[in-house]
Amino acid sequence: MLHIGCHLSVSQGFLHMGREALSLGADTFQFFTRNPRGGNVRPLDIEDMQALNALMEVHHFAPILAHAPYTLNGCSKTEKTRDFARRAMKEDLERLEYLDHCRYNFHPGSHVGQGAETGITLIADMLNECLWPEQKTTVLLETMAGKGTEVGRNFEEISAIIEKTTLSDKLGVCLDTCHVFDGGYDIVGQLEEVLHQFDSTIGLSRLKAIHINDSKNSLGSHKDRHEKIGQGQIGIEAFTAIINHPALRDLPFYLETPNDLAGYAAEIAMLRRLQQA
Template structure:
């Protein structure tokens, strides 16, 4: 079965978002842990979480994915910004132990001229301070497009972070197809080669999830503009190859395309029909 969902708002509660995912024929979903442009997080309703847990179990959901706010920059040159990122991620991981969710994704951040080595040091220091050996959540580094001074647009940069994380069984990677395309990885014509490269540098066992997005940009543009499935420069044929690839097909896929729920429902329909059971 194709494990696929999209990004949904938890404003109405976790049980409501689970039912929303089912309505669009999804069997997983992604959500922001709090306001994506701010720091506030809603109090967790334990009864709501219990209802969600039952719904996920009854409908054989794949792992769901929590996403950190975009505003975080764990490797900023500004200490207050780094402290804020630490506080938010630490609080998110604490809260996620209550929610039936075992994946947490965040953007590694931008070094803003300090250099990759300094940026990686700040990121790994934060992670080593807050990741606990007994936590159930796997923390995922998202592949980035490489705009500005972003860290994480190459497999080598992600490996630098992973190598310095002490609890290695709690760290992994989330592929973003738009970001990888924009970073210059040829997922259209050489998907096998890209995956072999990832495997040799990081290891396929560290890949836990995929953000499935088309791109508005040319390959290697170092930009980050998502497009609807099949309407961008990656194209539907390449995306179908991605969801059917033997090394990827059993992972959870999360749509982050510029859509409303009806648009997501149509994309899920197209992809389910193209999935080779």
């Protein structure tokens, strides 16, 4: 069975998101932990979170994915920005402990001219400050397209962050199809080779989630502009191969395509039809 969902708004609460996901034909979903362009966070509603836990158990949800705000940049050259990143991540992780089967995804950040090596060290420092041995939420580093001074533009940079993190058993990776394609990994013509490279550099056991997005731009463009499934440069044939690949087919997939809810429902139904028995 294909485990798939889309990005939903947390504004109406956790139980509402769970019900909305079911109405779209999904068995998981993604949400922002706080304002994606700022620092505001919803009041903690433990009862609502527990109600979602019960709903997910009844309907056999795949792990849901909490997404950190875009403003979280643990490798900024500005101490104030790094401090916000540390505080926001720690607070997010503490709140997510009330949810069952939830993972936490974040963009590694931008080194802003300091160099990738410095950025990698600063990101690992943040993780070493925020992670604790008893936490149940796995933290996922997202693969990036490599625009500007982004860290995580290739598998080697993701691996270096993991290696510098003391509690690396708490870390995994979210592979974004648009990002890796824009970053120069040919998942259209060389999917096997890309997965082999991921496995030899990071390890496929670290791969815990996939952001499934088409790309408006060509291979290696470093642009990061998402497109609807089958309407971009990756194409429906490649996505059919991705969702049916033995190393990927059992992972949860999360749509971040430019869609409304009806569009997400149509994409979810289409991808379910494309999954082979």
